[in-house]
Amino acid sequence: MKSDPKEILALLKKGPNLIFLHSNADLDCTGSAVAIAVHFGNSVLCAPAGVSHLGKRLLAQLEMNVSETIRQFDNHNIVVVDAQGDSSLGYVGVDWKNATIIDHHRDNTAELAPRYLIDEASTSACELVWETMGRPKKIDRRVGICLLAGIISDTGHLKRGTSRTLANASEILRASDLRLDDVQIVFDSADDQDSARRISRLKAAQRLKFDRIGEWVVAVTEIGAFESAACQALLSVGADVAFSGSQKEDGFRITGRANNAAVTAGVHLGDMFNSIAAECGGQGGGHDGAAGLSGKGDVEAMLGICSSRTILLLKGKERQGRTAKESLL
Numbered sequence: 503m504k505s506d507p508k509e510i511l512a513l514l515k516k517g518p519n520l521i522f523l524h525s526n527a528d529l530d531c532t533g534s535a536v537a538i539a540v541h542f543g544n545s546v547l548c549a550p551a552g553v554s555h556l557g558k559r560l561l562a563q564l565e566m567n568v569s570e571t572i573r574q575f576d577n578h579n580i581v582v583v584d585a586q587g588d589s590s591l592g593y594v595g596v597d598w599k600n601a602t603i604i605d606h607h608r609d610n611t612a613e614l615a616p617r618y619l620i621d622e623a624s625t626s627a628c629e630l631v632w633e634t635m636g637r638p639k640k641i642d643r644r645v646g647i648c649l650l651a652g653i654i655s656d657t658g659h660l661k662r663g664t665s666r667t668l669a670n671a672s673e674i675l676r677a678s679d680l681r682l683d684d685v686q687i688v689f690d691s692a693d694d695q696d697s698a699r700r701i702s703r704l705k706a707a708q709r710l711k712f713d714r715i716g717e718w719v720v721a722v723t724e725i726g727a728f729e730s731a732a733c734q735a736l737l738s739v740g741a742d743v744a745f746s747g748s749q750k751e752d753g754f755r756i757t758g759r760a761n762n763a764a765v766t767a768g769v770h771l772g773d774m775f776n777s778i779a780a781e782c783g784g785q786g787g788g789h790d791g792a793a794g795l796s797g798k799g800d801v802e803a804m805l806g807i808c809s810s811r812t813i814l815l816l817k818g819k820e821r822q823g824r825t826a827k828e829s830l831l
């Protein structure tokens with residue numbers, strides 16, 4: 503059962519808000535949190551398990567600070583964006599019994615929280631934040647940048663956008679008096695100018711291993727950082743499903759990406775990572791085509807598990823995806 507968005511809106515307006523971000527918070531998560539903080543004011547952001555490269559860039563551009571430890575205050579609204587439990591959050595310590603959840607992942611553990619807006623059909627958490635705000639006619643440009651950055655990033659630069667995505671994006675552009683290229687600054691500098699990211703993608707390609715299963719290609723690679731950029735690179739050179747992992751001092755971190763053809767054939771990386779985490783320990787979850795897994799242990803062995811499960815799933819399945827013709831009909 504979903505909560506009444508008006509009840510959540512009243513709560514956010516009233517404040518003060520204590521907003522929790524998931525581990526290695528992406529643009530959708532960071533954008534949602536900062537949009538709430540700027541729009542309603544009176545908010546503290548908590549990201550004890552880190553913020554992604556692009557998330558950090560957004561925070562820096564908007565001169566926003568996040569707490570790196572879990573904060574606890576009496577009489578604050580506890581708000582969790584883009585996650586809905588310890589596992590998807592990537593750390594423990596949030597008082598779920600008093601939390602409000604705004605998330606667009608599959609509904610898993612929300613019964614823990616008294617108030618939630620969870621809608622898997624929404625392409626981003628930022629859109630749910632926009633809908634919760636009540637689609638105001640005028641918003642601060644910074645709020646617009648945050649919401650649009652989250653939408654653009656979670657939809658693969660609008661490629662996976664629905665009519666609802668674009669309607670929301672259009673309303674946000676109008677309310678904040680922005681153009682799409684005003685938001686591009688959040689992406690440009692990172693994608694094309696940061697040499698560490700470019701080198702990381704090249705290394706990912708250099709260390710690439712892949713399996714062919716009929717028409718399917720499943721690729722894995724091991725790098726030091728920028729796992730999602732590495733996955734994107736592997737998909738762009740022809741993999742249907744890609745996993746990139748890095749070995750950290752205290753364990754491993756793996757990012758997975760699947761293309762439309764693999765998702766249509768039944769690949770759901772979020773569910774797969776979730777079950778691997780349940781069996782091997784660690785945290786895993788996400789969407790059908792984009793997910794993350796982390797835990798203790800050897801990254802090479804874990805990458806092997808990810809790829810063999812995917813191979814098992816795809817074996818014998820026809821590689822269809824949506825052809826241009828089908829999309830036009």
Ligand SMILES: [Mn+2]
Nearest residue numbers: 530584627656
């Ligand atoms: Mn998201």
